Amino acid sequence: MKTLAIYSNKGGVGKTAAAVNLSFLAAQAGMKTLICDLDPQSSTTYYFRVKPKLKSRAKGFIKGGKRIAKSIKGTDYENLDLLPADLTHRNLASTFDKLKRPKQRLRRILDAVQNEYDLITLDCPPTISLLAENIFNAADYLLVPLIPTTLSVRSYEQLLSFFKKNKYDTDKVYAFFSMVDKRKKMHNEFMATVLQEFNGILQGSIPYLSHVEQMGIQREPVPVFAPKSMATKSYQDLWQEVNLTILT
Amino acid sequence: MDRQLTFRLPDGYDERRITGELENHHFIRKEESTAASFAIYDTFDWRLFHQSLVLHVSEGDLILYRLPELTVVQRAKITNPPVFAWDFPEGELKMLLAPIIEVRALMKLAEIHSQSTAYRILNQDEKTVVRFNYEETRSAHQPEAPILPDHLCVKPIKGYGKYYRKLVSRLVEMGCTTIRPDKIYFKALETVGKKPGEYSAKLRPQLDPDMRAAEATKVILRFLLKVIKSNEHGIKADLDTEFLHDFRVAIRRTRAALSQIKSVFPAETTDRFRRDFSLLGKLSNPLRDLDVYLLKEKVYKAMAPATFRGDIEPLFDFLRERRLKALEDVINGLDSEQYSEILKDWETFLNEPPDNALTASHADMPVIDLAQRRIYKKYRRVVKTGNRILGNAQDKQLHELRIECKKLRYLMEFFSSLFPNDKISILIKQLKKLQDNLGDFNDFRVQKEYLENIADEFPVTDQQSRRTILAMGSLIGTLDKESQIVKSSFSEIFTGFVSPSNRRLYVELFAVEKARTAL
Numbered sequence: 001m002k003t004l005a006i007y008s009n010k011g012g013v014g015k016t017a018a019a020v021n022l023s024f025l026a027a028q029a030g031m032k033t034l035i036c037d038l039d040p041q042s043s044t045t046y047y048f049r050v051k052p053k054l055k056s057r058a059k060g061f062i063k064g065g066k067r068i069a070k071s072i073k074g075t076d077y078e079n080l081d082l083l084p085a086d087l088t089h090r091n092l093a094s095t096f097d098k099l100k101r102p103k104q105r106l107r108r109i110l111d112a113v114q115n116e117y118d119l120i121t122l123d124c125p126p127t128i129s130l131l132a133e134n135i136f137n138a139a140d141y142l143l144v145p146l147i148p149t150t151l152s153v154r155s156y157e158q159l160l161s162f163f164k165k166n167k168y169d170t171d172k173v174y175a176f177f178s179m180v181d182k183r184k185k186m187h188n189e190f191m192a193t194v195l196q197e198f199n200g201i202l203q204g205s206i207p208y209l210s211h212v213e214q215m216g217i218q219r220e221p222v223p224v225f226a227p228k229s230m231a232t233k234s235y236q237d238l239w240q241e242v243n244l245t246i247l248t
Numbered sequence: 249m250d251r252q253l254t255f256r257l258p259d260g261y262d263e264r265r266i267t268g269e270l271e272n273h274h275f276i277r278k279e280e281s282t283a284a285s286f287a288i289y290d291t292f293d294w295r296l297f298h299q300s301l302v303l304h305v306s307e308g309d310l311i312l313y314r315l316p317e318l319t320v321v322q323r324a325k326i327t328n329p330p331v332f333a334w335d336f337p338e339g340e341l342k343m344l345l346a347p348i349i350e351v352r353a354l355m356k357l358a359e360i361h362s363q364s365t366a367y368r369i370l371n372q373d374e375k376t377v378v379r380f381n382y383e384e385t386r387s388a389h390q391p392e393a394p395i396l397p398d399h400l401c402v403k404p405i406k407g408y409g410k411y412y413r414k415l416v417s418r419l420v421e422m423g424c425t426t427i428r429p430d431k432i433y434f435k436a437l438e439t440v441g442k443k444p445g446e447y448s449a450k451l452r453p454q455l456d457p458d459m460r461a462a463e464a465t466k467v468i469l470r471f472l473l474k475v476i477k478s479n480e481h482g483i484k485a486d487l488d489t490e491f492l493h494d495f496r497v498a499i500r501r502t503r504a505a506l507s508q509i510k511s512v513f514p515a516e517t518t519d520r521f522r523r524d525f526s527l528l529g530k531l532s533n534p535l536r537d538l539d540v541y542l543l544k545e546k547v548y549k550a551m552a553p554a555t556f557r558g559d560i561e562p563l564f565d566f567l568r569e570r571r572l573k574a575l576e577d578v579i580n581g582l583d584s585e586q587y588s589e590i591l592k593d594w595e596t597f598l599n600e601p602p603d604n605a606l607t608a609s610h611a612d613m614p615v616i617d618l619a620q621r622r623i624y625k626k627y628r629r630v631v632k633t634g635n636r637i638l639g640n641a642q643d644k645q646l647h648e649l650r651i652e653c654k655k656l657r658y659l660m661e662f663f664s665s666l667f668p669n670d671k672i673s674i675l676i677k678q679l680k681k682l683q684d685n686l687g688d689f690n691d692f693r694v695q696k697e698y699l700e701n702i703a704d705e706f707p708v709t710d711q712q713s714r715r716t717i718l719a720m721g722s723l724i725g726t727l728d729k730e731s732q733i734v735k736s737s738f739s740e741i742f743t744g745f746v747s748p749s750n751r752r753l754y755v756e757l758f759a760v761e762k763a764r765t766a767l
Binding site for chain 2: 048049050051055071072073074076081219
């Protein structure tokens with residue numbers, strides 16, 4: 001079992017879209033996959049048409065164990081289950097803080113279900129709080145969507161320096177370009193520079209495409225409602241690369 | 249979690265009617281219907297079935313299920329239909345199946361075509377909350393006849409059990425009845441005239457102690473004849489080596505019954521068929537020898553010193569070629585008039601009504617008396633022979649003892665149903681230990697001699713073949729060493745066999761009054 005967190009400390013970079021589509025493609029490839037929606041905004045949960053409510057509420061979530069398994073919902077797709085978000089997730093960081101070993105809580109929570117899955121993906125809220133550290137400890141790998149802009153890359157640098165300062169392993173951090181506009185000269189130049197400067201940047205990138213935005217209307221992964229689209233192709237290529245270079 | 253259920257429709261219902269009625273209560277979406285076919289595989293002796301396993305092959309997928317729920321145990325992708333365990337893709341499925349099927353071939357037993365239409369029940373958010381399939385199944389052999397009446401497979405979705413239970417109780421209210429999930433397996437095999445577990449080479453005829461000895465012997469022999477006949481096809485088609493093995497064991501047992509269950513048939517009948525079955529046994533000796541050799545190919549290659557490992561290959565190519573010829577001889581033998589005549593006469597004799605048959609001195613004796621007498625006598629013989637050679641066993645003497653043990657084993661197996669199961673099982677197990685020791689020794693010796701003979705015939709034409717001969721020489725050396733190791737443990741094992749506790753058990757089960765009181 002591998003745990004892959006789709007994480008960024010910056011919002012609006014295509015995290016949820018990547019988490020949903022990559023998890024769907026993993027499940028299609030035959031991996032028993034669980035996608036965990038940790039974002040109180042519950043976009044992933046919405047995409048799968050599931051109610052953003054945990055059966056056991058926040059208390060049950062924090063205690064983990066069997067209560068987690070009971071909250072898991074089967075999605076409309078084979079091999080893919082969802083641990084829905086809950087509004088109370090907005091307080092996760094402060095709740096964890098009151099407990100023992102507050103940075104290891106999420107790992108403990110997921111331990112209870114890890115035997116049932118080949119892959120657990122985490123759709124994370126944009127934060128670098130205590131919850132983020134829980135994610136860093138629970139995940140085997142981090143996958144960071146990067147928009148080729150100064151601000152996005154700057155926050156990526158912040159993440160890496162946070163990792164170094166707090167002695168997390170930077171080797172488990174990977175990034176890919178997201179919401180890329182190939183027509184913008186600036187995007188292309190930027191990507192070239194970043195590829196030279198950082199390790200762990202994947203070749204596959206996700207262009208800025210309307211099909212990705214339509215996920216909110218269709219409430220389905222892109223490969224389901226637009227199987228032949230450029231967006232699907234991009235996510236498939238990215239999934240191949242994630243599977244070959246990160247997971248295996 | 250709730251499990252998947254299969255429902256049979258009430259009379260008068262079809263796909264349109266049942267889904268139509270469900271639509272009054274549920275928001276249903278119909279998906280595409282898909283046609284699929286799958287085949288059921290097992291070995292000739294039903295090894296998977298005996299482990300409650302079912303193997304399906306569907307296009308490029310291999311799926312292993314467990315009976316009776318038909319839950320998926322393992323799956324794997326394949327490029328060719330599966331035959332032998334060693335051809336399977338590396339993985340958990342192979343590790344699971346290899347020790348079960350061993351050297352047996354998997355065979356396609358039945359093929360099923362199915363037409364499945366998927367339906368989903370949605371909630372207000374249009375989220376799928378239950379799935380069900382409408383399924384039609386046809387046998388590939390009789391496309392007209394459905395294997396099972398059309399049925400619904402209802403599958404729960406994790407976290408939406410409420411909807412699932414609601415649908416299930418609705419179906420029950422409508423008059424749907426559940427079908428056991430394994431029914432399709434048994435029905436599909438039934439349509440091709442097969443019954444799981446029907447073939448077994450294991451000898452377990454049920455005898456009655458008061459039965460006439462001649463009649464009981466015929467029951468045993470009829471069973472053996474069935475085994476002989478049911479393996480002919482697999483030998484000719486060269487499906488795997490176990491067909492010949494079972495065939496030969498049945499012939500050997502037949503010969504043993506004829507010689508060891510004494511004076512139940514007229515002497516001339518016994519003599520004639522003993523000669524006939526001895527002939528039939530010899531027919532396949534060369535083929536079996538080669539099979540044994542080739543099955544051990546890997547072991548032998550590992551035995552050879554590293555420097556010779558590559559040089560041993562031509563030997564096996566040579567043996568494989570020889571095997572083709574030996575197989576041809578066996579097939580010709582099985583197709584011969586002489587063979588079918590022997591079996592026909594044998595069958596006629598076995599099916600003759602008792603009053604027509606000429607009688608012999610022990611024919612009317614209750615079978616239990618004869619069984620006890622024969623087994624006890626054979627046991628005494630084994631003990632005597634073994635004791636005589638203990639400490640200084642010659643190869644030839646060990647060979648003789650091995651034959652005596654085999655006869656004793658067969659006798660105990662023929663008549664095992666007449667004695668308490670727990671006790672006779674202990675004795676058979678104890679005897680088997682001794683037989684394994686003697687058998688291993690014999691195997692090494694025979695294989696060594698076989699190699700020596702082959703070495704004489706192996707064409708030495710070039711540098712390579714000279715090296716192959718050298719490799720064979722080193723193999724002969726290893727086999728000799730191994731046989732000595734086995735031989736050295738004979739004394740200890742035989743002493744275990746003649747232990748007082750074992751002896752008491754033999755006396756208790758088989759000794760007649762006189763011997764018992766003499767104790």
